[in-house]
Amino acid sequence: MEKLIVAVLSRKRPPAVAGYIVSFGLVLAVLGLEQLFTPALHRYLPFLLVVFFASIIFGRPIGLFTTLFSALLGDGVIGLVLHRRSPAADEVLFFVLFVAVGAATAVVIDALRSAVCKLLDAEAETSLLLDELAHRTRNDLMMIASVLGLQAMRQSDPHARQALESAVARVRVIAEAQERLRKSGKHGEVEVASYLRALGHGLAELLRDVRPIRVRVLATPMFVDAPVAVSIGLIANELVTNAFKYAFPDGQGGTVQITLQPSAEGVVLSVEDDGVGVPPAKKDGLGTRLVQLLTSHLGGTVQSMPRERGHGVRVLLPVKPVVPPASATE
Structure with a gap:
């Protein structure tokens, strides 16, 4: 009415x-x-x-x-x-x-x-200003990512290069969220399924080098608040990065799958690979601590999933998404 x-x-x-x-x-x-x-x-x-x-x-x-x-x-x-x-x-x-x-x-x-x-005129003007702000923010972040990427290419130290590449990936996560926010038409909300697909494609291009590794994204279309979308993107980024780092040594190939589904408790994000699994003596690095920190900030939980081959991590986030009438897409 x-x-x-x-x-x-x-x-x-x-x-x-x-x-x-x-x-x-x-x-x-x-x-x-x-x-x-x-x-x-x-x-x-x-x-x-x-x-x-x-x-x-x-x-x-x-x-x-x-x-x-x-x-x-x-x-x-x-x-x-x-x-x-x-x-x-x-x-x-x-x-x-x-x-x-x-x-x-x-x-x-x-x-x-x-x-x-x-x-209505004020709302249209605000929408235009927000759109312009998101566009400029995204361009600035991509410029930062490009500069960091150039620095990474010039590094002879593998540890320094890896750290810079991780920084590039994290900046791109936030930049992609800004772009999705601008295109969504819903101020403050991001369609997170397409967002994850774009992130998965970008991570595959950035991390796999010449290895035959495929990144699959199976996600139910849903809208979440922009800060939640950024957290989901950063969590997925760290988990996929860990999979590339540990699951496929010596030029091995395989598949990393990102799954995002709504549940009765909120949203479930899973990242699984069919590689060699996590080394038993592996210590928690910056990426793992970042995943735990972001999940804890949203009141969620992180759980390892046992697999016959490879490794999986399940993250439950108690957030309420808006799910349009559509099925899961890859």
């Missing part, structure tokens, strides 16, 4: 000539109904509906015209003039009240229309 009222108030007004003609016809129609159903319909009450309709569709001038025209035709005013009879006190009272209420209705509706139009 709220959307309908906003749509009616914000729509372009029909030509004034059409408003006068329609209002004139409606007043005459109500007058005819009064003659047929007297005394069930009497006084000025039915004409208020015409005044309201004329005001909301055609604007204040047509609403005021309808008010005056209805006041002159309604309740036997013309009969009083023709018969030269003085109106009774209650007839004068009803006449004055009707004109006052009708005029107030036209003025209030016109003011409401003006306020709605200003709010």
Whole structure:
């Protein structure tokens, strides 16, 4: 109902000539109904509906015209003039009240229309500014990622190069979230399935080198708040990076699968590989600690998933996504 009222108030007004003609016809129609159903319909009450309709569709001038025209035709005013009879006190009272209420209705509706139009204009301007901000932020972040990537290529130390590549991946995660936020059309929300697919493709290009490693993304389309989307992207980035680092040594190939599904508790993010698994003596590095920190910040849990081959991690995040009627896509 709220959307309908906003749509009616914000729509372009029909030509004034059409408003006068329609209002004139409606007043005459109500007058005819009064003659047929007297005394069930009497006084000025039915004409208020015409005044309201004329005001909301055609604007204040047509609403005021309808008010005056209805006041002159309604309740036997013309009969009083023709018969030269003085109106009774209650007839004068009803006449004055009707004109006052009708005029107030036209003025209030016109003011409401003006306020709605200003709010819609402000919303459109805010949307444009947010879109521009997201675009500039994304470009700045991609520039930072490019500079870090160039620095990584020049590094002879493998540890320094790996650290810079990890930084590049994390910056790209945030940049991609900004881009998805800009394209979503929903301020503050990101469609996280397509976001993860873009991240998976970018990570595969960045990390696999010449190794035949495939990154699959199986995700149910859903919208989440932008900060949550960034956290999901960073978690997926760290888990996929760990899989590339440990699951496929010596140029081995395989598949890393990212799965995102809604659940009764929130959202479940899983990253699985079919490589050699995690080394038993592996210590928690920066990426693992980052996953735990981001998950804890959202009130979630991290759980390792035993597999016959490879390794898997399941992250449960207690957030409420908005899931459109669509199936999981890859």
